[in-house]
Amino acid sequence: MLSHGTVLPTLTRRKALRMVGSGFGMLGLASVLGESLQAGERSVASRPLAVNPLHFPARAKHVIFLFLNGGLSQVDSFDPKPMLDKLDGKPFPGENLRTERKTGNLMRSPFRSKKHGQSGIEITEIFPQVAECIDDICVIRSLHTEVPNHEPSLFMMNCGHNQAGRPSMGSWLTYGLGTGNQNLPGFVVLCPGFPVVGPPLWNSTFLPAVYQGTYISNKEADPEKLIAYIRNGRISLTDQRQQLDLVAKLNRLHLERLGETDTQLEACIQSMEVAYHMQTEAPEVFDLSKESEATRERYGSGEFARACLMALRLVERGVRMVQIYFGNQQPWDTHTDIMEQGKLAAQSDRPIAALLRDLKARGLFNETLVVCGSEFGRTPVVETGAKFGIQNGRDHNPHGFTMWLAGGGVRGGMTYGATDDFGFKVVENPVHVHDLHATILYLLGLDHEKLTYRYSGRNFRLTDVSGTVIKNIIA
Secondary structure, eight states: OOOTTOOOOOOOHHHHHHHGGGGGGGTTTHHHHTOOOOGGGSOSSOOTTSOOOOSSOOSOSEEEEEEOTTOOOGGGTTSOOHHHHHTTTSOOOSOOOOOSSOEEEEOOOSSOEEEETTTTEEEETTOHHHHTTGGGEEEEEEEEOSOSSHHHHHHHHHHSSSSSOSOOHHHHHHHHHOOSOTTSOSEEEEOSSOBSSOGGGSOOTTSOGGGSOEEEOTTOOSHHHHSTTOSOSSSOHHHHHHHHHHHHHHHHHHHHHHTSOOHHHHHHHHHHHHHHHHHHHHHHHTOGGGSOHHHHHHHOSSHHHHHHHHHHHHHHTTOSEEEEEOSSBOTTOOSSBTHHHHHHHHHHHHHHHHHHHHHHHTTOGGGEEEEEEOSSEEEEEEEOOTTTOSOBOEEEEOSSEEEEEESTTBOOSEEEOEEOTTSSSEEESOEEHHHHHHHHHHHTTOOTTTOOEEETTEEEOTTTTOOOOOGGGBO
16 A cells, blocks of 8 residues: 555566566466576575575484374384283372373283293283394483373474474474475375364464475375376476576566565475476386385385385485374274283284395485484373273373484494383483474584574574483484
């Protein structure tokens, strides 16, 4: 809106053509005007996904986050407790820790456990193939978080805060590091559906939009169906390239006229560039038929198995972070029957082990950090909430749970931290989610206190105002 006395700038015929129809009046005139579109002028964005300098030498280049959404039970997997066998059916001694729902007496694990590998780490029988890789794995048994329900704990584990509105870890990583392949997104999210909360778990919020996760529903096995509309069937790649170059030049002229930076416009341009390049590279990377039959057989069948093999192929091509959610909603949320965790583990054990082995076979293990776990753990006592009745399940437990890391500069064949005799609460070397995030950033060459973004009058970071690198687990 113009105020009284405003002097209108001189409008030449060329400027008018640039402005009409958002600049598309230039489409038929570009060649006449002789304004060649140089390759280096394809985007007004200063290559926001280009590889950035590090704060210090990195141990890892990529992250694969295997997210068992719903709550893996630590006492039924990677933190077995003999005292549960001894006191099965007895009241929990001492303090009755707060959980989300009403709970009853102690309940032993229905799964046998034994020691594995040269390290002798004890885990239960539900992960037999992962157990064969245990000497490459660091098991952290002392994770804790604040809130015993899914939404805030999912936000904390993914975004470093209990409430919505903070960028995801994958967004922080691509913001800080860029990515090694400009033809693919820097941060890819694979899930056959949506976990509870959904897209805010991989959003970039106040970081530039180019750093948000690219969500792909891996329900489909056909790469042509996996990413809808990946190809433009009406316009050739050459014509698309000319269009993008022209739009980029028009946008640059617009920004020069404004004399300021428009991060949303830059992110939009970069997204169009990535989408253009993905037409040739994405269908190939998601085409698992390119792998040998023996390789596909190692992973087995199913959505999670396909996602693990896709993750291998993505990091092989330079993608910075791949996050795999196990399934739609919260499949590991086993309130009624803990035996379900054995069935879920049977779907995940084989592909996880295959992923670890193939990362080693392809020379990617040392530069890829694999993280596996949930938003919290489960109680060692039985669930007795009125909604379910007395069953054979376990409630949510944020007071002490397990995650494990492998590759990417982490010491294998070790455990770190401990819960009490019943696996309820951390008693040794507590690790908050902020500490886990600080350690992941450190392994990728980033100082979590220096990786900041100024927004709404203050500097924000993934670890909020805390976080300590767990130096004892670093090789």
